[in-house]
Amino acid sequence: MKPGQSNSSRAWTRRSFVQTVTSLSALGGFASLPPVAAASSILGSDSGASSKPSPRFAYVAAAQSIHVFRIAPNGSWQRTQIVSTPSPSALLLSPNQSHLYVTNAVDSFEDRPTGSVHAFTVDTSTGLLTHLNRQGLALAATRPSHLAISPDGRRLAVTSAGATSCNLLPIQPDGSVGRVTASLKQIGSSLHPDHARPQAVHFYTDASILAVDATTDRISSFAVVDGEALALNAHHPTTPGSSPSHITAQPGSSLLFVAGGLDPTITSLRLQPNEPTLLLDLYRLSLPARASAISALAIHPSQSLLFACDATSIWTARVNDSGVLTVANELQHGLKRPASLVVSQDGRYLIATDRSRGALLQFRIDPQQASLAPPIELAHMESPVAITLKHI
Amino acid sequence: MGFDAPKPKSYLNPSGNRTSNLTREHRRKMPTTVNRQDTRFPIASRGHNLRFPSASADTAGRVEYCENVEDAATALQKVIDAGLRPTVRSSGHCYEDFIVNNPNGAILDVSMLNHVTSGPNGSGPFHVQPGSMLGNIYQEFYKRANVVLPGGTCFTVCAGGHVSGGGYGVLARLRGITVDWLSSVDILTVDANGKVVPRRVDKTHDPELFRALRGGQGSNFGMITGFTFNELPPAPIEVMQAGISFDWATMTPDKFVNILITFGKYFEEHDQTKETWGIFAAMGLNNISSGRFGIGIEFTNPDGTVKDVSVLNDFMDHFQKCKPIAEAPPDYGLQSGPGRRGGNFQRPTPGDSVCYGEHVMTRSSWIESATGGGGGGIGGGSRAKYKSAYMKKTFTEAEALALYKLLTDDRSRGLIVAVDSYGGATNNPARIHDTAIPQRASVLKLQYQSYWQDEKDDEFRLKGIRDTYTAAYSTPVASQAHLGTPFWNDHYEGCYMNYPDVDMAAHDFWPQLFYGTGDLYPLLQRVKKTYDPHNIFHHTMSIRA
Numbered sequence: 001m002k003p004g005q006s007n008s009s010r011a012w013t014r015r016s017f018v019q020t021v022t023s024l025s026a027l028g029g030f031a032s033l034p035p036v037a038a039a040s041s042i043l044g045s046d047s048g049a050s051s052k053p054s055p056r057f058a059y060v061a062a063a064q065s066i067h068v069f070r071i072a073p074n075g076s077w078q079r080t081q082i083v084s085t086p087s088p089s090a091l092l093l094s095p096n097q098s099h100l101y102v103t104n105a106v107d108s109f110e111d112r113p114t115g116s117v118h119a120f121t122v123d124t125s126t127g128l129l130t131h132l133n134r135q136g137l138a139l140a141a142t143r144p145s146h147l148a149i150s151p152d153g154r155r156l157a158v159t160s161a162g163a164t165s166c167n168l169l170p171i172q173p174d175g176s177v178g179r180v181t182a183s184l185k186q187i188g189s190s191l192h193p194d195h196a197r198p199q200a201v202h203f204y205t206d207a208s209i210l211a212v213d214a215t216t217d218r219i220s221s222f223a224v225v226d227g228e229a230l231a232l233n234a235h236h237p238t239t240p241g242s243s244p245s246h247i248t249a250q251p252g253s254s255l256l257f258v259a260g261g262l263d264p265t266i267t268s269l270r271l272q273p274n275e276p277t278l279l280l281d282l283y284r285l286s287l288p289a290r291a292s293a294i295s296a297l298a299i300h301p302s303q304s305l306l307f308a309c310d311a312t313s314i315w316t317a318r319v320n321d322s323g324v325l326t327v328a329n330e331l332q333h334g335l336k337r338p339a340s341l342v343v344s345q346d347g348r349y350l351i352a353t354d355r356s357r358g359a360l361l362q363f364r365i366d367p368q369q370a371s372l373a374p375p376i377e378l379a380h381m382e383s384p385v386a387i388t389l390k391h392i
Numbered sequence: 393m394g395f396d397a398p399k400p401k402s403y404l405n406p407s408g409n410r411t412s413n414l415t416r417e418h419r420r421k422m423p424t425t426v427n428r429q430d431t432r433f434p435i436a437s438r439g440h441n442l443r444f445p446s447a448s449a450d451t452a453g454r455v456e457y458c459e460n461v462e463d464a465a466t467a468l469q470k471v472i473d474a475g476l477r478p479t480v481r482s483s484g485h486c487y488e489d490f491i492v493n494n495p496n497g498a499i500l501d502v503s504m505l506n507h508v509t510s511g512p513n514g515s516g517p518f519h520v521q522p523g524s525m526l527g528n529i530y531q532e533f534y535k536r537a538n539v540v541l542p543g544g545t546c547f548t549v550c551a552g553g554h555v556s557g558g559g560y561g562v563l564a565r566l567r568g569i570t571v572d573w574l575s576s577v578d579i580l581t582v583d584a585n586g587k588v589v590p591r592r593v594d595k596t597h598d599p600e601l602f603r604a605l606r607g608g609q610g611s612n613f614g615m616i617t618g619f620t621f622n623e624l625p626p627a628p629i630e631v632m633q634a635g636i637s638f639d640w641a642t643m644t645p646d647k648f649v650n651i652l653i654t655f656g657k658y659f660e661e662h663d664q665t666k667e668t669w670g671i672f673a674a675m676g677l678n679n680i681s682s683g684r685f686g687i688g689i690e691f692t693n694p695d696g697t698v699k700d701v702s703v704l705n706d707f708m709d710h711f712q713k714c715k716p717i718a719e720a721p722p723d724y725g726l727q728s729g730p731g732r733r734g735g736n737f738q739r740p741t742p743g744d745s746v747c748y749g750e751h752v753m754t755r756s757s758w759i760e761s762a763t764g765g766g767g768g769g770i771g772g773g774s775r776a777k778y779k780s781a782y783m784k785k786t787f788t789e790a791e792a793l794a795l796y797k798l799l800t801d802d803r804s805r806g807l808i809v810a811v812d813s814y815g816g817a818t819n820n821p822a823r824i825h826d827t828a829i830p831q832r833a834s835v836l837k838l839q840y841q842s843y844w845q846d847e848k849d850d851e852f853r854l855k856g857i858r859d860t861y862t863a864a865y866s867t868p869v870a871s872q873a874h875l876g877t878p879f880w881n882d883h884y885e886g887c888y889m890n891y892p893d894v895d896m897a898a899h900d901f902w903p904q905l906f907y908g909t910g911d912l913y914p915l916l917q918r919v920k921k922t923y924d925p926h927n928i929f930h931h932t933m934s935i936r937a
Binding site: 138 | 453
């Protein structure tokens with residue numbers, strides 16, 4: 001199969017993908033393809049319709065900047081803006097998608113030892129960004145790595161590797177980020193002789209946060225008290241040595257997925273907010289021995305597919321109603337350093353960032369086959385680390 | 393696997409070093425918690441500098457008042473277990489936001505941890521807890537043993553921050569600074585597992601931590617619960633106070649330059665003249681709108697008496713050529729004693745009579761002099777900003793003119809530049825290596841101060857002090873690579889961390905500015921990594937390991 005051909009009816013095997021990558025390499029690699037044309041041709045041939053919206057804009061955190069892309073109805077991507085921001089490490093749109101929040105993985109902000117969050121207003125029609133404000137985190141909360149927004153859009157939770165802490169910041173009515181109102185630091189160690197390091201956070205209600213911690217092998221539950229303070233509720237231990245680093249869930253869903261940062265395992269859990277045991281382990285999937293540490297995790301809008309990226313492959317797993325995970329496919333992605341994954345709300349595309357090669361790649365999803373088509377390179381930029389999509 | 397509620401952790405983990413195991417009875421003790429609903433909270437959650445908390449969001453979530461060491465350990469462990477940031481307060485005199493800017497964190501207040509004890513029959517060791525006020529320490533040691541802790545002049549400043557940051561006052565030239573006398577420190581640190589560990593550190597037990605705590609500030613490493621001084625110098629018997637003041641109305645640039653150079657030159661030339669070490673002089677330079685500026689002097693001879701005041705007379709005679717004002721103002725003699733830290737130099741001071749033919753001096757007992765000042769207890773305070781500089785030589789003409797230019801400009805309204813004598817016994821080079829105060833060659837120590845009440849004046853006041861400071865350290869004698877700061881060179885020895893100034897954090901060389909260019913900052917970083925591996929104890933200018 002050549003790039004540009006429809007692959008909607010064909011499940012890609014590891015072997016066929018390797019062959020494709022080999023042929024692309026012979027042609028000079030992904031870079032030899034006109035990104036927009038390639039994307040357009042594949043998308044244009046798509047016949048599948050989705051009731052959920054397709055992405056209109058994409059925002060990519062790259063070296064010292066945010067790249068804004070307009071996604072045409074035919075699926076072509078056009079870069080429309082590059083906005084400067086220091087060392088962006090993660091980004092997220094507000095629930096109504098009117099504002100973009102970016103963590104700056106810096107060691108100092110306004111001469112203080114802390115990282116920051118950069119807020120932008122998003123133009124509804126053009127998707128263009130306008131600087132709103134930049135807010136420092138709590139002292140010592142350097143190099144923030146992840147953020148989450150409460151479902152009501154009023155609060156930000158930010159994790160910092162430097163402080164091993166979770167910061168809580170208010171989102172003002174105009175979308176700007178207010179001063180930090182609380183910081184909660186986790187201490188401890190598991191099998192890893194390192195400090196506690198909250199890797200990712202997830203609001204499961206407006207006032208409840210889960211934080212996965214790779215070095216204490218646990219998931220912590222924090223309560224937002226009086227709208228501005230943080231209190232530790234409980235710890236949920238994970239398998240010793242699993243080093244949980246990623247958490248993903250569909251908004252409003254009680255089904256969560258946590259992946260290890262050192263151990264290539266994925267655990268499904270059910271949230272039980274009204275039960276004494278908040279989190280119930282459902283299933284633990286160990287990827288085949290050849291798999292390496294998981295660098296990114298994404299759930300399909302249908303919740304029937306889960307994507308996990310390791311050093312060489314994107315693994316597609318089927319998820320049943322009981323949270324049981326089954327490996328369905330492995331696709332060697334050809335990425336040098338995959339950094340993040342995102343699935344469009346229409347469920348048609350998985351997009352990955354390759355930090356080392358500076359590439360943004362799109363994989364078409366075949367939900368029935370639980371497989372991915374070979375990637376189409378959408379754009380190049382320096383060190384893309386995170387991506388989010390605007391659908392409304 | 394289900395969720396586990398966090399288990400209560402035992403708060404002590406004696407780790408084989410010299411620690412005091414806590415008894416079961418001790419563990420039952422609990423600190424007093426003042427939370428945001430408590431009517432005491434508005435007072436409890438702030439310090440003396442009313443600029444902080446900087447915003448309501450920066451306010452702590454609670455204050456834990458600790459009455460004893462066990463309270464302190466319990467409170468600290470509780471705060472760590474809750475994932476909150478602890479900041480430790482003894483008297484609340486911190487100049488910057490280090491303590492009370494703590495969003496929903498916990499302030500651990502040790503002001504009631506204030507025992508002052510000594511050995512039998514007035515012997516050592518002398519022990520003070522961090523909440524002990526300097527004035528009380530002076531009184532207690534005077535009564536118990538007739539000895540003195542060479543420390544600061546503000547009665548209500550407590551030992552915790554003052555001692556661990558260096559400690560300095562009117563006896564610095566005669567007896568050195570406080571940490572020069574420090575023998576051991578009791579401190580609670582937090583280990584890699586998040587357990588509170590009590591330690592007694594000295595030259596042989598955790599020696600690097602001990603050195604770090606001799607000027608490197610406890611706020612970087614843990615929660616100090618006690619200081620021990622095996623021996624202390626005898627208290628002076630009496631002091632002589634004197635003053636000189638100058639009228640801004642008749643001031644000229646030449647005269648101003650002359651006064652500053654004369655003042656500094658005396659201490660430069662007499663730095664190792666031991667018979668002069670009993671002189672402490674503070675020149676208070678203020679804005680022209682205040683009418684006058686002056687020099688306050690407190691003197692005692694090395695034998696603790698003032699039977700012979702020839703040294704003091706000689707010092708004051710140096711200013712005859714400067715023609716201090718001859719006419720006594722109407723409220724002459726109504727002022728409090730000169731030389732008092734934070735004293736009001738805007739009004740004429742006693743001794744304003746050099747031209748009467750002899751120097752007017754006021755004799756008093758040392759203990760009355762040392763404990764007669766105020767300084768504010770709980771509550772009160774004002775908005776304030778401070779800066780500092782150490783000088784190894786007297787002022788150059790360019791420096792003095794830079795100050796003259798700013799002080800005769802409205803921009804510096806309300807500013808006081810306190811130029812204190814320094815050096816003498818403090819300038820013992822050997823102490824560079826066993827303390828965390830590397831400034832051992834300076835003869836003047838400057839403290840820039842500005843006080844105001846109305847938040848609306850913040851911008852004006854902050855600009856005034858910043859502009860003056862920048863101008864003073866942008867002359868040819870300043871390090872050209874570090875303009876605007878008194879960076880270490882032949883003329884300057886940087887800044888004093890007990891007069892913290894977050895403006896300096898704009899420079900990537902700020903650690904060297906405060907801690908020097910030698911081995912000290914690397915040592916502090918090493919100690920930080922070892923004894924506070926999780927960076928529990930941090931603030932805007934804490935050690936960055």
